[in-house]
Amino acid sequence: MKSVNQIAVAVAVVGISVSSGFVAAQTKAPAVKSSTATQAKSSTMLKATMADVLKASQASDWRSLNPENTLYLEMDKGRVVIELAPEFAPKNVANIKALVKEGYFDGLAMIRSHDNYVAQWGDASEKREFKTAAKKVEGEFTIKYQKDTEFTRLPDADGYAPQVGHANSFAAARDPKTQTTWLTHCYGAIGVARGNETDSGNGSSLYAVTGHAPRNLDRNITVVGRVMYGIELLSSLPRGTGALGFYEKAEERTPIKTVRLAADVPEAERSKLEVFRTNTTSFKALVEAQRNRGGDWYKFAANHIELCNVPIPVRVVK
Amino acid sequence: MKSVNQIAVAVAVVGISVSSGFVAAQTKAPAVKSSTATQAKSSTMLKATMADVLKASQASDWRSLNPENTLYLEMDKGRVVIELAPEFAPKNVANIKALVKEGYFDGLAMIRSHDNYVAQWGDASEKREFKTAAKKVEGEFTIKYQKDTEFTRLPDADGYAPQVGHANSFAAARDPKTQTTWLTHCYGAIGVARGNETDSGNGSSLYAVTGHAPRNLDRNITVVGRVMYGIELLSSLPRGTGALGFYEKAEERTPIKTVRLAADVPEAERSKLEVFRTNTTSFKALVEAQRNRGGDWYKFAANHIELCNVPIPVRVVK
Incomplete structure (x- = not known):
C-alpha cells in the first residue's frame, strides 16, 4: 500500500478527497466552533x-480489477485505467475488446475535449480498418436484470431514475416496472459515441465524462464502464475550440500510444489497483x-x- | 454578435452546447429512426x-454583466470573467472588491487544482499584506430573502434544498421555513475558501467549482458568484499532486497577472458579454x-x- x-x-x-478539509484555507486555524x-x-x-x-x-x-475487463490507455503523460462492465453492455464490451485486441486504437488520439462534458477519442479520419470487430453494434442503453442481480440502493431519491445505487462498484440505476438497469453518466463514466441511429456506435470512438454528470444521456447511449485511475489525464486536456469541443487541428490532438487489455500485459507492468x-x-x-x-x-x-x-x-x- | x-x-x-448532437460520432448517419x-x-x-x-x-x-460586480482574472492564456452576486453575500463581495482594488491578487497564482472538484487561487505564502481589506469576514452561507426577491423555481425536486431555481442568472436555493436563500455549488460557482471557523474566510483565496457539483458544500461556505466566461482556463489546469490537489512546487503554479474590476478597466478593454x-x-x-x-x-x-x-x-x- x-x-x-x-x-x-x-x-x-x-x-472526493480522504481529507475532510475541503476548500480549506491553506493555514488552518484551530477549530473553535462559533x-x-x-x-x-x-x-x-x-x-x-x-x-x-x-x-x-x-x-x-x-x-481487484478484473484483468479480462480492464483497459490501459497509454499516453505520453501516463496511463488511464478503465474497467469495463460486460454485465451491463455485453455486445459493446465484446466489440471494444475485439478492437483493442486488433490494435485499433494504437496511434490514434484524443479528438475532443468539451469543457464540463466529455473527452472523446478515436480515429479523426474514420478511415482505419476494422479487422475482426463489427461496424455496427446494437445500443445497450438498458438491460434486463434478474431478481438476484446485485444492486445496493442508495437511501435517497433521484430525479432521473426510479432507483439508483451501485452494482459491482459501478454507479447504476433501475426501473422495476420494466425490470431494466443501466450504468449512469457520473464523472469518469465511459460511453460509446454514436450518431442518430441507435446501432451506429461500435466502440471505436469512446468518451469519458469529465464534468457535471450529464444524466440526460442515461438510457440514450451505451455506457460500458468507468475510469478507475488517471481520469485527470483526460479531464485536464486542453479544450477543443471546434463545435462540441472537437479539436480543429491535428496537432492539437493528444496521441494515444496504445490501448491494451490488462490480461494481455505482462503482470509486472500491470497497475495494481x-x-x-x-x-x-x-x-x-x-x-x-x-x-x-x-x-x-x-x-x-x-x-x-x-x-x-x-x-x-x-x-x-x- | x-x-x-x-x-x-x-x-x-x-x-451544454447549443447543438443537440451530443457525444455524436463525427460522421453522422442520416437520422433513420428504428x-x-x-x-x-x-x-x-x-x-x-x-x-x-x-x-x-x-x-x-x-x-449585460454589471461592471461594478465583474472581475477580470488575467492569466497568460487569457481572461476569466467572474460576476459577483452581492445580493447573496454583501460583506464578502465588498471585501473581495477591496482586495481587488488594492491589487492584492496581482502576481499571485493558482495554488490548487483538485480533479473533479475545485481550482483555487491566492497567496501560497500567506504573507501578502492587506491594505484596506478585512482579515476576517463573517461567513454568508445563507441570507434572508424578502417576499418580492426574484426567484424562478425549477419544476423538479432537489435532494439538497427545499426549493431550487435561479435569481438574476445565478443558480440558487431556498428554504421557506427559515426564509433563507443561498447560491449553490454548481459548475463554475466561485466561493470563499475558509478554515474551520466560519469567519476565517476573507476572499483572499477563492475557488471555482471545476467538477461535479459538490452540493454538500452548500450552506457551509460562502458562494459569491460564478465564472461567466473562460472557465476552461481553470478547469484544464494541470492537477496538483499534493494533498487536496494543492501544487507541491512553486513552478507548478500558473501565475495570475492581475485581477481587476471591470468598471476600472477602460471600456475598450472590457469583455462584451x-x-x-x-x-x-x-x-x-x-x-x-x-x-x-x-x-x-x-x-x-x-x-x-x-x-x-x-x-x-x-x-x-x-
Missing part, C-alpha cells in the same frame, strides 16, 4: 468521516459518512447524497 | 431544442427544452432536470 496521498489521488477519480456552528451542527455529524471508514476497512472491502466494493456494510458506512459529513469543517449536514457525489474509492496496492 | 461557435464556447461554461426509437420517443420530444430557444430569443432575454436572464418565459422554454430534449439524437426523454444541469447561456456581443 502506498501513501495516503496516493489514495487521495485515486479517490479523486470521483472528486455558537452558530454548534447550533447548526447536529449530533449525527460527530460520527465517522470517509477517511475513518477507509482506515477501518478490511481487505475484504476491496476487490483495488476498488471499494459497493455491496458491503463498509460501503454503507461510507455513504452515510458522505450524506452527513463529520469532522470539524462542516457546519451543516446535507442529510442527502446524490448518486454521482458518492465516491467509489480506488487504491494503489503493492 | 460573433459566430455560433463562440456562443457554444461561452455556453460551455455550464457544459422502431424502438420511435416507440420510446414521446411527442413532447418533437418540440424546440435549446438551440431553437436561443435562436428565437430577443434582446430583452439577455442582460451578455448572460441569459432567468426570470423570463424564454428561460422557462429553455429549461423545458433541456428537461425533455428535442432533436433527432435523443431517444428517451428524462422529463427532469437537476439544478446544476440547467444551462445559463452567456454570449459574446459586439
Whole structure:
C-alpha cells in the first residue's frame, strides 16, 4: 500500500478527497466552533468521516480489477485505467475488446475535449480498418436484470431514475416496472459515441465524462464502464475550440500510444489497483459518512447524497 | 454578435452546447429512426431544442454583466470573467472588491487544482499584506430573502434544498421555513475558501467549482458568484499532486497577472458579454427544452432536470 496521498489521488477519480478539509484555507486555524456552528451542527455529524471508514476497512472491502475487463490507455503523460462492465453492455464490451485486441486504437488520439462534458477519442479520419470487430453494434442503453442481480440502493431519491445505487462498484440505476438497469453518466463514466441511429456506435470512438454528470444521456447511449485511475489525464486536456469541443487541428490532438487489455500485459507492468466494493456494510458506512459529513469543517449536514457525489474509492496496492 | 461557435464556447461554461448532437460520432448517419426509437420517443420530444430557444430569443432575454460586480482574472492564456452576486453575500463581495482594488491578487497564482472538484487561487505564502481589506469576514452561507426577491423555481425536486431555481442568472436555493436563500455549488460557482471557523474566510483565496457539483458544500461556505466566461482556463489546469490537489512546487503554479474590476478597466478593454436572464418565459422554454430534449439524437426523454444541469447561456456581443 502506498501513501495516503496516493489514495487521495485515486479517490479523486470521483472528486472526493480522504481529507475532510475541503476548500480549506491553506493555514488552518484551530477549530473553535462559533455558537452558530454548534447550533447548526447536529449530533449525527460527530460520527465517522470517509477517511475513518477507509482506515477501518478490511481487505475484504476491496476487490481487484478484473484483468479480462480492464483497459490501459497509454499516453505520453501516463496511463488511464478503465474497467469495463460486460454485465451491463455485453455486445459493446465484446466489440471494444475485439478492437483493442486488433490494435485499433494504437496511434490514434484524443479528438475532443468539451469543457464540463466529455473527452472523446478515436480515429479523426474514420478511415482505419476494422479487422475482426463489427461496424455496427446494437445500443445497450438498458438491460434486463434478474431478481438476484446485485444492486445496493442508495437511501435517497433521484430525479432521473426510479432507483439508483451501485452494482459491482459501478454507479447504476433501475426501473422495476420494466425490470431494466443501466450504468449512469457520473464523472469518469465511459460511453460509446454514436450518431442518430441507435446501432451506429461500435466502440471505436469512446468518451469519458469529465464534468457535471450529464444524466440526460442515461438510457440514450451505451455506457460500458468507468475510469478507475488517471481520469485527470483526460479531464485536464486542453479544450477543443471546434463545435462540441472537437479539436480543429491535428496537432492539437493528444496521441494515444496504445490501448491494451490488462490480461494481455505482462503482470509486472500491470497497475495494481483495488476498488471499494459497493455491496458491503463498509460501503454503507461510507455513504452515510458522505450524506452527513463529520469532522470539524462542516457546519451543516446535507442529510442527502446524490448518486454521482458518492465516491467509489480506488487504491494503489503493492 | 460573433459566430455560433463562440456562443457554444461561452455556453460551455455550464457544459451544454447549443447543438443537440451530443457525444455524436463525427460522421453522422442520416437520422433513420428504428422502431424502438420511435416507440420510446414521446411527442413532447418533437418540440424546440435549446438551440431553437436561443435562436428565437430577443434582446430583452439577455442582460449585460454589471461592471461594478465583474472581475477580470488575467492569466497568460487569457481572461476569466467572474460576476459577483452581492445580493447573496454583501460583506464578502465588498471585501473581495477591496482586495481587488488594492491589487492584492496581482502576481499571485493558482495554488490548487483538485480533479473533479475545485481550482483555487491566492497567496501560497500567506504573507501578502492587506491594505484596506478585512482579515476576517463573517461567513454568508445563507441570507434572508424578502417576499418580492426574484426567484424562478425549477419544476423538479432537489435532494439538497427545499426549493431550487435561479435569481438574476445565478443558480440558487431556498428554504421557506427559515426564509433563507443561498447560491449553490454548481459548475463554475466561485466561493470563499475558509478554515474551520466560519469567519476565517476573507476572499483572499477563492475557488471555482471545476467538477461535479459538490452540493454538500452548500450552506457551509460562502458562494459569491460564478465564472461567466473562460472557465476552461481553470478547469484544464494541470492537477496538483499534493494533498487536496494543492501544487507541491512553486513552478507548478500558473501565475495570475492581475485581477481587476471591470468598471476600472477602460471600456475598450472590457469583455462584451451578455448572460441569459432567468426570470423570463424564454428561460422557462429553455429549461423545458433541456428537461425533455428535442432533436433527432435523443431517444428517451428524462422529463427532469437537476439544478446544476440547467444551462445559463452567456454570449459574446459586439
